[in-house]
Every structure is written in C-alpha cells, then in structure tokens.
Amino acid sequence: xxxxxxxxxxxxxQLKTRSxxxxxxxxxxxxxxxxxxxxxxxGLPGVLPVLNKEVVRMATKFxxxxxxxxxxxxxxxxxxxxxxDLPKGYQISQFELPVVKAxxxxxxxxxxxxxxxxxxxxxxxxxxxxxxxxxFHGMTGIDLNRAGTPLLEIVSEPDMRxxxxxxxxxxxIHSLVQYLDICDGNMQEGSFxxxxxxxxxxxxQEAFGTRTEIKNINSFRFVERAINYEVQRQIDLIEDxxxxxxxxxxxxPDRNETRSMRSxxxxxxxRYFPDPDLLPLVIEPEFIEQVKKEMPExxxxxxxRFESEHGLSSYDANVLIASRATADYFEAVxxxxxxxxxxxxxxxxxxxxxxxxxxxxxxxQAPVSADAFAGLLRRIVDNTISGxxxxxxxxxxWNGEGSADEIIDSRGLKQITxxxxxxxxxxxxxxxxxxxxxxxxxxQAKLLGYFVGQVxxxxxxxxxxxxxxxxxxxxLDS
Amino acid sequence: xLMSLDAEQVARIAYLARLQIDSEAIxxxxxxxxAILDFVEQMNAVDTSGIEPMAHPQDVSQRLRDDVVTxxxxxxxxxxxxxxxxxxxxxVPKVIE
Numbered sequence: 247x248x249x250x251x252x253x254x255x256x257x258x259x260q261l262k263t264r265s266x267x268x269x270x271x272x273x274x275x276x277x278x279x280x281x282x283x284x285x286x287x288x289g290l291p292g293v294l295p296v297l298n299k300e301v302v303r304m305a306t307k308f309x310x311x312x313x314x315x316x317x318x319x320x321x322x323x324x325x326x327x328x329x330x331d332l333p334k335g336y337q338i339s340q341f342e343l344p345v346v347k348a349x350x351x352x353x354x355x356x357x358x359x360x361x362x363x364x365x366x367x368x369x370x371x372x373x374x375x376x377x378x379x380x381x382f383h384g385m386t387g388i389d390l391n392r393a394g395t396p397l398l399e400i401v402s403e404p405d406m407r408x409x410x411x412x413x414x415x416x417x418x419i420h421s422l423v424q425y426l427d428i429c430d431g432n433m434q435e436g437s438f439x440x441x442x443x444x445x446x447x448x449x450x451q452e453a454f455g456t457r458t459e460i461k462n463i464n465s466f467r468f469v470e471r472a473i474n475y476e477v478q479r480q481i482d483l484i485e486d487x488x489x490x491x492x493x494x495x496x497x498x499p500d501r502n503e504t505r506s507m508r509s510x511x512x513x514x515x516x517r518y519f520p521d522p523d524l525l526p527l528v529i530e531p532e533f534i535e536q537v538k539k540e541m542p543e544x545x546x547x548x549x550x551r552f553e554s555e556h557g558l559s560s561y562d563a564n565v566l567i568a569s570r571a572t573a574d575y576f577e578a579v580x581x582x583x584x585x586x587x588x589x590x591x592x593x594x595x596x597x598x599x600x601x602x603x604x605x606x607x608x609x610x611q612a613p614v615s616a617d618a619f620a621g622l623l624r625r626i627v628d629n630t631i632s633g634x635x636x637x638x639x640x641x642x643x644w645n646g647e648g649s650a651d652e653i654i655d656s657r658g659l660k661q662i663t664x665x666x667x668x669x670x671x672x673x674x675x676x677x678x679x680x681x682x683x684x685x686x687x688x689x690q691a692k693l694l695g696y697f698v699g700q701v702x703x704x705x706x707x708x709x710x711x712x713x714x715x716x717x718x719x720x721x722l723d724s
Numbered sequence: 725x726l727m728s729l730d731a732e733q734v735a736r737i738a739y740l741a742r743l744q745i746d747s748e749a750i751x752x753x754x755x756x757x758x759a760i761l762d763f764v765e766q767m768n769a770v771d772t773s774g775i776e777p778m779a780h781p782q783d784v785s786q787r788l789r790d791d792v793v794t795x796x797x798x799x800x801x802x803x804x805x806x807x808x809x810x811x812x813x814x815x816v817p818k819v820i821e
Contacts, residue, residue: 278799382813389813528786
C-alpha cells in the first residue's frame with residue numbers, strides 16, 4: 247500500500263529579552279545555577295507576575311510577519327502539572343485566546359518548488375527550569391535560572407507531507423525569528439526547539455491516522471531523522487496488523503530511534519484555567535501600527551530584492567537569505583567589492599558553504615570576515631590570481647595565515663599575465679609532447695585540456711587560464 | 725443531569741493533584757465531588773449565548789513592565805529555606821521520566 251505522511255510542528259522559540267516574561271530576573275545564558283531565579287521564578291508565596299512589554303512587542307512582530315491577526319485581547323492560563331523544575335505546580339501559558347491567530351508561511355523545497363504551510367496560532371508562555379539527573383547522592387539537582395524565560399510557541403497546521411517539508415518549514419521559522427530579531431536561534435543552548443506530531447494514512451484517505459508526538463528535538467538533522475524513523479515505525483506497525491497508539495515519544499539521536507515516553511492514558515490532564523494573577527492582555531491598534539513601522543526587511547522581500555537588484559538566480563538568492571547573518575555577509579562583501587554579486591554568490595554558496603559545513607559552524611563563527619573575503623575576491627576580479635589559486639589562498643586564510651594579499655605575497659602566488667612568459671612555457675610544452683600535438687592536429691580537440699594542464703603544472707597553476715587557452719589555441723591551430 | 729464520579733475517577737483526580745487519600749475515604753470524596761459537579765451543572769441551565777466569557781472579574785487589562793533586569797542574585801538567602809542544596813542546585817528526590 248502507498249502511505250502518506252502527515253506532520254504538524256510545535257516550535258518553541260525563546261524570546262530574546264533581557265529580563266524574564268513575568269519577573270525582572272536576567273535571562274542571560276550560562277550563569278551559575280539559581281543565581282538568576284528570583285522570588286517570582288521560584289514561585290514563593292505572595293508574589294505576582296507582571297508581563298514584560300518587550301515580549302508583547304516580539305509576539306506582535308511575529309504575528310505581522312506571518313500575516314496573522316494579532317489578538318486585541320488574549321488571556322494567560324495556568325497549565326497544571328507537577329515536576330520539580332516547575333516550582334509553582336503550573337506553567338503560565340495561553341490556551342483558548344492566544345496572542346497570535348492563524349497565519350501562513352511559504353516554504354521553498356530543494357527542487358525550487360514552493361508550498362504554503364498554515365500556522366494555527368502562536369502563544370506566549372514561560373519556560374521551566376532544568377533538572378540535572380547526574381548523581382547527587384541519589385537525588386536530582388534543580389537549576390531554576392531558565393524558569394520564567396519567555397517562549398513563543400508556534401503551532402503549525404498538519405500541512406507537511408514529508409520530513410523534508412518539515413525541515414524546510416522549521417528552517418523558515420528559524421530564519422524568520424532571527425530576521426525579526428526576536429530569538430537568537432541557538433539550538434545548542436535550546437533557544438529554538440521543536441515537537442513533531444506525526445501520523446500516516448493510506449494515500450487518498452481523507453481522515454488522519456492516529457498521531458504520535460515526538461518531543462524536544464533540537465537540530466534540523468534530528469528532526470528529519472526522527473520523523474523518518476517514526477513514519478517507518480508506524481507503517482511497519484500497521485502493515486503487520488498492529489495499531490498506532492496515541493502517545494508521546496522521545497527521539498534518541500545516538501540510536502536513531504524513537505521510544506515511548508508516556509501513553510495517552512498516563513498523560514497529564516492539564517486542567518487549564520485563566521490565571522487569576524494576570525489580567526487579560528489588550529493590544530491596541532496603535533501599538534500594532536507602531537510595531538509595523540519597526541519591521542525589518544523579511545526573507546521573502548530580501549530574496550526578491552537580491553534577484554532584481556543583484557541579478558541573482560532564484561536558487562542563489564534563496565540560499566543566501568536562509569539566515570540573516572548570511573544575507574548580511576553577502577551584502578557586506580558586495581558593498582566592499584562594489585558589485586560582482588554573481589561571483590560573491592558563487593563563492594559563498596560553493597567554497598564558503600563547503601568549509602562551514604565541513605567544520606560544522608555557522609557563518610557568524612567563520613574565521614574569514616566579510617571584509618577579508620572581499621579582499622580575496624578582489625584579487626580574482628583584478629586577475630592577480632585565478633579561481634583555482636584563490637581556493638588555496640582561501641584555505642590559508644581559513645587557517646588564520648593572514649589576509650589574501652599577505653598570503654599571495656608570501657607564497658608567490660601572483661598570477662603570470664606576462665604573455666611573453668606564458669608563450670615561452672607553452673612552446674616548451676609543445677616541444678616536449680610531439681605525439682599529443684600530432685593527435686590534436688589530427689582532430690582530437692579534447693586534448694587541448696591536456697596541454698592546459700601541462701602549462702598549469704609547469705607554472706604551479708599561476709598562469710592566467712584565459713591567456714593560456716588563447717595562446718595555446720593560436721600555436722596549436724597554426 | 726446528575727454527575728456521578730466513580731472510585732476510579734476519584735483516584736485519578738487525586739493522583740493528578742498528587743494527593744494521597746485513604747481508599748476507604750473514596751466513596752465520601754466521590755459523593756462530595758459529585759455534588760459540586762451537580763451544582764456547576766445547574767449553572768449550565770442558564771442561557772449564556774452571546775455573552776463574552778470573562779477571564780477576570782474586573783474589566784481592566786494587564787499592565788506591562790519595561791524589559792529591565794531589576795533582580796539581583798539572592799541565591800544564598802533563598803536557599804536557606806531549602807531542605808537540601810549542593811553546588812547552588814536545589815536537591816529533590818530523584819525524578820526519572
């Protein structure tokens with residue numbers, strides 16, 4: 247039987263505020279345990295939460311970016327459950343009336359195809375603390391620094407039909423929240439994480455199959471793997487005559503499998519009710535108008551501009567706008583070079599991307615700055631070095647050996663553009679390869695590449711390739 | 725309509741609220757809780773269509789604070805009342821999920 251996968255994602259984006267959602271404690275990452283947990287975060291008796299204005303502004307920005315209605319009135323509710331890293335015994339969240347209503351997002355797949363994904367809602371809530379299960383004499387350690395950190399939970403419609411679509415959607419949200427400057431997107435630190443709701447159904451069937459929820463996936467790679475594993479597990483189960491049980495599952499990246507965490511029967515009944523400590527949140531139209539004026543250029547707008555202003559292909563533009571940092575890097579290099587957008591795009595999407603990938607780092611951590619990168623490309627543009635030599639120089643720059651000009655100088659890589667010198671080398675190559683010359687003249691035009699190779703070898707790749715080609719042809723064809 | 729909770733539902737409610745109750749007390753709890761639900765059920769008879777639900781008894785909205793860090797580290801003070809701490813962490817009986 248042919249199966250269809252149905253996926254919906256719940257993404258938690260940690261909002262980039264200085265203080266917590268309901269208290270004046272700091273949200274800075276990596277502090278000593280419990281040094282940023284105040285009376286409100288600890289849930290001590292007699293304290294009252296007061297909502298952070300910046301959190302409201304950030305949620306509004308997100309709502310505007312996905313074309314959603316920002317609720318004039320939304321309500322905070324208590325989600326009740328017991329866990330030691332949740333001192334109050336409830337999490338303050340939003341339930342029936344979220345701050346951001348339905349919107350949409352367009353994703354672009356690898357083959358350039360686009361698809362519109364529905365966003366059901368986005369609501370504000372507080373994060374819990376952290377439990378450390380290492381052995382403290384048979385006890386669990388609790389760090390409440392993270393308790394009360396503001397989160398925006400973004401819930402999608404079950405609109406995705408493959409793990410690849412889910413990853414494309416997650417990447418798009420990841421890029422969007424960074425463009426909006428409302429989340430740092432740092433997945434290692436848990437600032438951006440996702441739960442995936444996954445089910446399968448026979449192709450053509452309208453009713454959804456029973457879904458499972460995979461919790462707390464914190465990388466793009468794991469989302470794809472976890473979903474693919476879970477889809478296959480469900481199909482195998484049904485084809486063997488079994489039934490999918492609605493449950494929460496955990497993804498184990500080391501074993502690449504999902505494991506049952508708790509079934510629906512054991513699941514919490516959260517007993518949501520409006521939090522009496524907090525009044526309804528009212529967002530006035532004037533506030534929304536003001537936020538509208540502060541909106542930055544969004545990825546889709548930037549892509550259109552890169553295509554029209556810089557003449558980039560849709561593919562190149564799409565890769566470059568994927569993160570705000572990448573787009574900024576590109577624009578900085580182009581500004582420094584005064585143009586050459588196509589060359590910059592090729593080098594960024596090729597050589598630069600390959601090195602980032604190899605070292606598993608983001609462009610923000612690249613050892614070669616936009617300025618330094620422009621310095622390298624400038625030497626290709628002015629014919630000081632060939633593209634091939636430039637790769638060698640780039641490697642050296644990546645290893646911290648200096649600027650492009652310093653490396654070209656110290657290694658003597660300056661391109662040979664003196665046509666007299668090139669001619670002499672070519673004459674030598676022709677004289678040393680009489681049989682190849684004969685074959686070439688006999689009609690084997692492909693051998694031109696062989697001669698180019700010999701000349702490059704003789705000059706350690708420093709001869710200007712265009713000149714070599716031209717002079718070689720002249721001499722061989724005469 | 726009379727709401728009537730059975731013993732199993734009472735045990736589940738107690739579990740979710742982390743309340744330890746004696747099994748012989750369950751019939752009493754079931755009767756009392758059912759009476760409360762019946763009372764709520766009576767209110768359902770009132771026609772509330774067209775009335776906007778209230779999230780709060782007062783018709784006022786949430787005051788907002790500026791995003792400023794106002795709290796300093798008072799860990800030592802707070803941890804004085806904690807039964808067990810180590811390396812700045814609060815210690816609780818082992819939880820494994």
